Amino acid sequence: MGDTALRLMEAAADAFSDKGFHATTTRDIASRAGLSPAGVYVHFASKEELLFALSERGHEAARDMLVAAASTAVSPSEGLAAILETFSRWHAEHYRVGRIVQYEFGHLTPEHREVVLRLRKEIDGVVRSVLDTGVAAGEFEVDDVQATTLALMSMCVDVARWYTPGIRRTPEEIGASNARLGLRLVGARRPARG
Amino acid sequence: MGDTALRLMEAAADAFSDKGFHATTTRDIASRAGLSPAGVYVHFASKEELLFALSERGHEAARDMLVAAASTAVSPSEGLAAILETFSRWHAEHYRVGRIVQYEFGHLTPEHREVVLRLRKEIDGVVRSVLDTGVAAGEFEVDDVQATTLALMSMCVDVARWYTPGIRRTPEEIGASNARLGLRLVGARRPARG
DNA sequence: GGGGTTAGTAAGCGCTTGCTTAGTCTCTCC
DNA sequence: GGAGAGACTAAGCAAGCGCTTACTAACCCC
Numbered sequence: 001m002g003d004t005a006l007r008l009m010e011a012a013a014d015a016f017s018d019k020g021f022h023a024t025t026t027r028d029i030a031s032r033a034g035l036s037p038a039g040v041y042v043h044f045a046s047k048e049e050l051l052f053a054l055s056e057r058g059h060e061a062a063r064d065m066l067v068a069a070a071s072t073a074v075s076p077s078e079g080l081a082a083i084l085e086t087f088s089r090w091h092a093e094h095y096r097v098g099r100i101v102q103y104e105f106g107h108l109t110p111e112h113r114e115v116v117l118r119l120r121k122e123i124d125g126v127v128r129s130v131l132d133t134g135v136a137a138g139e140f141e142v143d144d145v146q147a148t149t150l151a152l153m154s155m156c157v158d159v160a161r162w163y164t165p166g167i168r169r170t171p172e173e174i175g176a177s178n179a180r181l182g183l184r185l186v187g188a189r190r191p192a193r194g
Numbered sequence: 195m196g197d198t199a200l201r202l203m204e205a206a207a208d209a210f211s212d213k214g215f216h217a218t219t220t221r222d223i224a225s226r227a228g229l230s231p232a233g234v235y236v237h238f239a240s241k242e243e244l245l246f247a248l249s250e251r252g253h254e255a256a257r258d259m260l261v262a263a264a265s266t267a268v269s270p271s272e273g274l275a276a277i278l279e280t281f282s283r284w285h286a287e288h289y290r291v292g293r294i295v296q297y298e299f300g301h302l303t304p305e306h307r308e309v310v311l312r313l314r315k316e317i318d319g320v321v322r323s324v325l326d327t328g329v330a331a332g333e334f335e336v337d338d339v340q341a342t343t344l345a346l347m348s349m350c351v352d353v354a355r356w357y358t359p360g361i362r363r364t365p366e367e368i369g370a371s372n373a374r375l376g377l378r379l380v381g382a383r384r385p386a387r388g
Numbered sequence: 389g390g391g392g393t394t395a396g397t398a399a400g401c402g403c404t405t406g407c408t409t410a411g412t413c414t415c416t417c418c
Numbered sequence: 419g420g421a422g423a424g425a426c427t428a429a430g431c432a433a434g435c436g437c438t439t440a441c442t443a444a445c446c447c448c
Contacts, residue, residue: 020216416423
């Protein structure tokens with residue numbers, strides 16, 4: 001991935017999160033990246049390919065962070081706290097990509113949508129398996145693992161919707177707060193650390 | 195509001211939630227409502243006015259339901275449960291309008307955005323005041339009321355993002371489940387009913 | 389029964405859109 | 419030193435866009 005292609009992706013991320021995929025023109029993306037309108041097509045076959053590149057890389061980055069967070073924990077409580085903290089903070093820090101990923105999903109081609117859905121299932125699986133482990137260990141008290149997973153993910157993902165830089169809480173504080181709230185939600189018996 | 199105008203709003207709700215505001219053409223809305231392309235402009239001055247009508251009415255309906263739910267409860271726990279149940283169920287039942295309201299907000303004119311923001315503050319206020327009351331009564335244990343309000347609302351609002359008819363749980367079940375999870379989140383000391 | 393309002397249409401205007409084409413410039417490799 | 423490849427642009431095409439115009443048909447009230 002060359003330098004200009006990355007610049008185009010940054011420009012597209014700004015524009016898409018600002019006005020949405022469809023309201024963004026290829027001319028706008030090009031000029032934000034300092035290129036002529038035709039310059040986009042040297043690096044991407046279409047506007048949708050640009051959206052897909054953003055969406056795929058965004059999901060991969062989020063997944064990799066979650067896997068790393070989960071793997072360093074020594075207990076389910078610690079693992080869940082790390083996951084919620086990481087995922088919430090990521091959605092605050094990368095709220096622009098987060099919005100694109102969530103709100104513009106429907107503008108991907110069916111083939112690209114499937115690729116993204118596979119990544120989403122991986123992310124979902126990371127959260128769910130920590131819950132399963134915690135329930136099996138008697139550390140969590142959860143009636144419906146699927147419903148609880150969804151509620152926890154909602155808390156994290158929705159951060160991208162309302163977060164704006166300069167808000168009262170920093171991304172770190174949001175992460176810490178959501179981790180604490182999430183542990184309560186699953187009825188964690190022990191604190192995550194200590 | 196005449197019959198044809200309501201049909202146009204239904205058509206626009208379908209189209210906007212399907213493809214997004216900008217990707218929807220006025221010709222599409224018109225033909226879904228059984229009108230010629232120009233027929234839209236007899237009832238609405240612009241495509242954006244149609245979006246605003248949908249957005250305003252959606253917010254008002256949600257607010258009225260929440261106020262009604264909160265007012266019938268005799269304790270903060272019961273009130274919070276009713277609010278979470280109602281709000282979650284509404285976002286499942288009206289997931290199309292819910293998505294439009296959340297995702298297409300940025301396509302409103304600045305004036306219309308302000309009207310909608312006022313409605314959102316009212317909705318936020320309903321939830322927050324139940325939390326405040328519950329904390330003051332010693333029934334809830336909440337560190338940061340604003341952060342907790344946001345997390346609870348995320349749980350409810352995000353339902354519109356992932357809900358599809360025919361999913362495992364019905365809107366009623368989603369409402370009941372989210373109410374239960376929400377009570378845990380605020381550390382409710384007593385059950386909501388009984 | 390005729391003036392005025394309301395709901396609707398056929399046709400199309402002016403503009404913007406995503407993307408293509410044909411060509412220039414620069415760098416590399418032998 | 420020239421052939422070839424890659425990055426980029428100026429110009430523009432075909433299609434589609436939101437919305438307007440000029441008009442007709444139906445209805446209401448006095």
